[in-house]
Amino acid sequence: MLHIVNKSPFDTNALAGVLRVAKKEGSAVLLIEDGVYAATKNSATEASLKAAGMPVYVLQPDADARGLQSKLMDGVKMVDYGGFVDLVAGHDNVQSWL
């Protein structure tokens, strides 16, 4: 399952929900819109994302808009809109955590 998070981890508990509930095998996390803030280096959320046990993807145009180009933690993978589509197509199902 592809888990999509679009809210800041400091604002809502959507990402916390993913990390608590998601079945790790075959799953991935995609951070979009304000969700990308979760992947900021040295932030309070970095450790929990590192321990996610799932691949973490970040939508690059959203990270760039927020000035995070050089501030993202190691280990996350950047995708563009085409990569977003590939992720959706490449998983059996998708959940947007609103």
Add this chain to the structure above:
Amino acid sequence: MSDDMDFEEGGTVKKFMFVNRKAPYGTIYALEGLEVVLISAAFDQDVSLAFLDDGVFQLVKGQKTDGVEMKNFSPTYRALEGYDIEKLYVERESLEARGLSEDDLLVDVQVMSAAEMGDMMSQQDVVISF
């Protein structure tokens, strides 16, 4: 007419604080708040801006919005000085929780503790929150 004169010459100056607690692009709050701040500059009041929680993200350097086709309004914060709005307060704890420091911000600000921020807020006549 006389009322207008009173407003322009005899009106008292109040302390206005605009409190920004939202990240810049996920909602419209940050942009709308900035518009109101610019309008407030026309009224010659004592205006300050406070940035806390996700509001500190509004001031991060290097915002590049071409890819999301939204207006990059971050340069406007640097123009506030030209409107005599020079009191920008940022809460240190909010920066630290987000892995940010004063060097990551695109404009000169006064970084202060949560307690100092609370003091600033309590001194205001009017607090408007976005």
